[in-house]
Amino acid sequence: MLKVLVISDEAEKRSPLFESSKFGFYTQDSKQEGNLYDIALLDLDIEGWQGRLLELRGRMPVVAFSKPDIKIAVDAMKLGACDFLEKPLTVAALDHAISKHRKKILTHKHGFDEIIGTSPAMQEVFSLIKKAAVSESNVLITGESGVGKEPVARAIHRWSPRKEKSFMTINCSAIPDTLLESELFGFEKGAFTGANYTKRGILELADGGTVFFDEIGDVSPLFQTKVLRVIQEGEIMRIGGMRYIKVDVRFIAATNRDLNVACLRGTFRLDLFYRLNVINIHLLPLRERIEDIPLLVRHFIKKHAPKRKDILIKGISDDAINILMNYPYPGNVRELENIVERAVSLANSPEILPSDLPAFMLEQLPQKGITTQKFRDAIRAFEKEIILSALSDSGRNISKAASALGIHRQQLQRKIKDLKIAT
Ligand SMILES: Nc1ncnc2c1ncn2[C@@H]1O[C@H](COP(=O)(O)OP(=O)(O)O)[C@@H](O)[C@H]1O
Ligand SMILES: [Mg+2]
Structure with a gap:
């Protein structure tokens, strides 16, 4: 209902x-x-x-x-x-x-906010997002690079009671440790050479909101300790500061690494892992949910079509979609988007065609053509063989042969014509 x-x-x-x-x-x-x-x-x-x-x-x-x-x-x-x-x-x-x-x-229902997905795996993700949004627990989003961890984090925030407050992202892999600390905690005027003003860090600025640690698996052990402290105590101290400041933030973290393995190896703190991994949302690689590809493609065509001022790209041919659905996407949705964006800018007709796709994708096509052809040929040869044998058993009586094969007379006649069997 x-x-x-x-x-x-x-x-x-x-x-x-x-x-x-x-x-x-x-x-x-x-x-x-x-x-x-x-x-x-x-x-x-x-x-x-x-x-x-x-x-x-x-x-x-x-x-x-x-x-x-x-x-x-x-x-x-x-x-x-x-x-x-x-x-x-x-x-x-x-x-x-x-x-x-x-x-x-x-x-x-084919998507959730800006996130597209009809596959059962993505439907499951949508329901987890809703559950995570209404809870205050920390969330760990896992999955290969490019699967859409960031939009999931944003959706959780947008659907949460914290939605009016800020959502702040820290890209842990892009920033060196020392900068990460001043970004996160801020600093007091005079804390170090060049600190000639007081700066509030992301954790203070996000008070009441959500902080998203992207690529948390990449941070140093020292930094992990500092993050753990914030999560446990709910307070921070600016670099060079003298007092702790209470902060109320919800943490969402994402990583493309397997933190279980990192914990076993000792490169990631187990206690931090537990604190972050209260709710786990795992995103499957795109090649394991290819039914999402057609909708994603349409979504990205719509998104990038306005860049073309000369022609309106409206859709994509079935052949082209087939090629797109047969590629393993090591770069996941990000890679698919790049391919579609490129196709939109190259296409000479309102419909994207195979020739608008990158050459390396097309190279796979003839092979696929041959195998399907072979498969079809094999089936036809097999059909021909059993029909011939049924015909010979029945003394060339089509009705008898059809009932022996368990199909209708007309169906057999169509097959005989189709397979060019001499009667
Ligand atoms: N299901 C999806 N629907 C729409 N856009 C998506 C989806 N998944 C990923 N994207 C887009 O693909 C790109 C890569 O996603 P991103 O979240 O940056 O990957 P990562 O998992 O590496 O953080 C982004 O531009 C994102 O908006
Ligand atoms: Mg990312």
Whole structure:
């Protein structure tokens, strides 16, 4: 059953209307987990509806309703409402509007925020994101490079009660240890030569929000100790500082390394690993969820198409999609995006063709062609053999041969013609 979030002062008064419908209606204070609705009904007669609309529209289709007022209806549609209904609402109008947007609701389910994925593995990731968002536990996101660890971290923050506060990323592999410390903790004026002002670090700036340690597996043991301390004590000291400052941050970390192995080797602190790995979200490499490729490709075509001023690239041929689905993507989604971006800039027709793909991908094609051809040939040869044998057993009686083979007479006749078998 579709879950409909109703945002209205009058929701209580309207409940008979909502009960009489075939959808599940929830008011905001029904204390459902915040993110689990399929569509929203937003009353434009409430204060601050614009804010609510902006907040909801990226997550689900929003049907607006109000007293008849063309101007408000137009404003709501401009701000991203997908439909507008006039008060008083009727069961028929509600059913109609919600059913009309059913398709949109389903496509929303093909992704989550900006993250595309229909594979069972990604659906599982989406539900973990929702669970992680409403909990305060630290999260460790694992997976090969380019699988989309950062968008997952952002989605957790955006769906969490901390969403109004900042989300700060520290790229641990890009910054040397000493800089990492001053970035993270800040420093007091005079702490070292050149520190001629006081600087607040990321942990202080993110107070109330989320800090994302990207590539946490790459940091030194000394730095690990410092991070562990912050997580355990919830306080920091600026470099050169004299006192601890309380900070309230939620930690999300990501790594493409296997931290279990790193812990065994002694290069990663086991206690830090436990502190971070309260919730683990693992992202599969793209080659293990190839059903996500067509949607990702379409998503990236749409994203990069505006760069072409001469032609509008609208889609991609089946052949080209096939090639894209048969490549192992060592660089995962990042690599796929690069390939699509390049194809969008090269294409000479509104449709991306195999010739717009990198040469190394095409080289695999003839081989694949040969193997499929061989496979088909083998099947045809096999079919021909058993049909010939059934025909000879039945004394060339087609009906008898068909029943011996367990297929219909017409089916056998079609096969005989198709395989050019002499009768
Ligand atoms: N499922 C996805 N849907 C849409 N974009 C994605 C998806 N996964 C990855 N991307 C994009 O691919 C690129 C690489 O992802 P990123 O998070 O940087 O990889 P990593 O896992 O190495 O941190 C980013 O631009 C990201 O937005
Ligand atoms: Mg990354």
